[in-house]
Amino acid sequence: MRSARVWAGLLGVEKTVVERVDFDEDEGVIVASVRPGRGQRRRCGVCRRRSPGYDRGEGRRRWRALDLGTVRAFVEADAPRVCCPVHGVVVAAVPWARHGAGHTYGFDQTVAWLATVCSKSAVTELMRIAWRSVGAVVARVWADTAGRVDLLTGLRRIGIDEISYRKGHKYLLVVVDHDTGRLVWAGKGADQASLTDFFTRLGPARCAQITHISSDSARWMSEVIATHCPQAVRCADPYHVVTWATDALDEQRRIAWNAARGAARGNSRNRSPSGQTKALKDARWALWKNPDNLTDRQREQLAWIAKTNPALHRAWALKEGLRTVFAIARRSPTEAVEALDRWISWARRCRLPQFVKLAQRVVRHRDAIIASIEHSLSNALVESMNTKIRLIVRMAFGFHSAQAIIALAMLSLGGHRPTLPR
Numbered sequence: 184m185r186s187a188r189v190w191a192g193l194l195g196v197e198k199t200v201v202e203r204v205d206f207d208e209d210e211g212v213i214v215a216s217v218r219p220g221r222g223q224r225r226r227c228g229v230c231r232r233r234s235p236g237y238d239r240g241e242g243r244r245r246w247r248a249l250d251l252g253t254v255r256a257f258v259e260a261d262a263p264r265v266c267c268p269v270h271g272v273v274v275a276a277v278p279w280a281r282h283g284a285g286h287t288y289g290f291d292q293t294v295a296w297l298a299t300v301c302s303k304s305a306v307t308e309l310m311r312i313a314w315r316s317v318g319a320v321v322a323r324v325w326a327d328t329a330g331r332v333d334l335l336t337g338l339r340r341i342g343i344d345e346i347s348y349r350k351g352h353k354y355l356l357v358v359v360d361h362d363t364g365r366l367v368w369a370g371k372g373a374d375q376a377s378l379t380d381f382f383t384r385l386g387p388a389r390c391a392q393i394t395h396i397s398s399d400s401a402r403w404m405s406e407v408i409a410t411h412c413p414q415a416v417r418c419a420d421p422y423h424v425v426t427w428a429t430d431a432l433d434e435q436r437r438i439a440w441n442a443a444r445g446a447a448r449g450n451s452r453n454r455s456p457s458g459q460t461k462a463l464k465d466a467r468w469a470l471w472k473n474p475d476n477l478t479d480r481q482r483e484q485l486a487w488i489a490k491t492n493p494a495l496h497r498a499w500a501l502k503e504g505l506r507t508v509f510a511i512a513r514r515s516p517t518e519a520v521e522a523l524d525r526w527i528s529w530a531r532r533c534r535l536p537q538f539v540k541l542a543q544r545v546v547r548h549r550d551a552i553i554a555s556i557e558h559s560l561s562n563a564l565v566e567s568m569n570t571k572i573r574l575i576v577r578m579a580f581g582f583h584s585a586q587a588i589i590a591l592a593m594l595s596l597g598g599h600r601p602t603l604p605r
């Protein structure tokens with residue numbers, strides 16, 4: 184009797200009777216035969232309502248439990264079926280695992296916790312589990328958490344963004360709370376339907392409480408936002424505005440690179456890239472990085488560009504100028520607005536077609552950009568959130584469903600991280 188309780192504790196199962204424990208020599212695993220405790224039998228696996236027994240189902244089955252030391256452990260039990268008045272004939276609920284899961288609660292919980300704090304290989308090697316199964320576990324754990332908590336209360340200032348999660352235009356739509364820095368919602372598909380789904384869940388009363396919405400400038404978003412939150416001030420997401428400039432800079436770099444390659448080809452029959460083209464390729468990171476983070480070598484590359492390619496250097500300075508507008512905004516919104524207008528007139532006269540075009544784009548969105556400056560939507564916060572979400576989505580590549588990717592992002596950044604069992 185005593186040892187049965189010790190085993191239940193070791194296996195991390197509750198409301199469960201451990202009948203016997205065997206060491207399976209062939210497979211080198213520990214198998215504990217268990218049955219549901221008092222009051223836990225004959226319950227519907229879906230709703231846990233008491234239901235009449237139906238049949239013995241497919242006989243005995245096993246659930247993976249947490250390892251005992253270095254030995255893998257399983258609990259084994261009958262899996263009879265019951266006939267629920269609502270859900271029909273279903274496998275009966277068990278107190279040690281979620282319905283339909285092949286792992287115990289403790290195992291699920293540990294895997295979910297690990298997935299939010301360490302690398303993919305650490306989780307899969309430590310728990311001896313495939314990454315796809317990790318996806319199924321986090322989806323289950325998140326579904327339980329989402330059923331318990333309401334992430335959509337008290338939202339005032341939100342940011343809406345789309346993130347690619349697989350090649351071939353597969354996108355997630357994500358919504359962050361600018362005031363708490365939490366991810367509050369993620370849905371499959373970045374389109375009017377998914378954004379409408381978010382606002383529908385939020386409901387009219389809470390939609391009316393939203394004061395600011397930051398997003399990129401996609402027209403489809405504007406239409407849905409205007410329908411559901413007409414009162415909200417539209418802000419341009421600083422992160423996206425800086426990205427526009429980075430893209431324009433990259434275009435200028437390609438123009439410079441192609442020109443250098445053309446010159447190299449013209450000068451000799453040698454088709455290998457000249458020193459100039461190689462240097463331009465190497466300098467890519469120097470151009471993209473923030474000046475504060477440049478290495479000495481990258482500083483030299485920039486100086487070299489200033490000397491040999493004034494147009495590209497001008498493009499770099501314009502990108503940095505736009506980034507600086509948002510950096511100033513944290514100190515003084517008024518100065519930032521002045522800086523934005525100076526930047527616009529500079530870009531208009533810069534004779535770099537893609538930056539002249541960018542200037543026009545910035546003018547079109549000037550109100551939204553100024554709104555984000557005046558309401559001090561911190562670019563640093565938005566950017567770090569963006570980076571975190573993208574890292575998680577990248578890590579979740581290999582999960583089979585978008586739901587699992589969403590679950591990992593929500594568990595990691597939604598403010599309700601899983602805890603370890605006990």
Ligand SMILES: [Zn+2]
Pocket residue numbers: 227228229230231232267268269270271
């Ligand atoms: Zn039921």
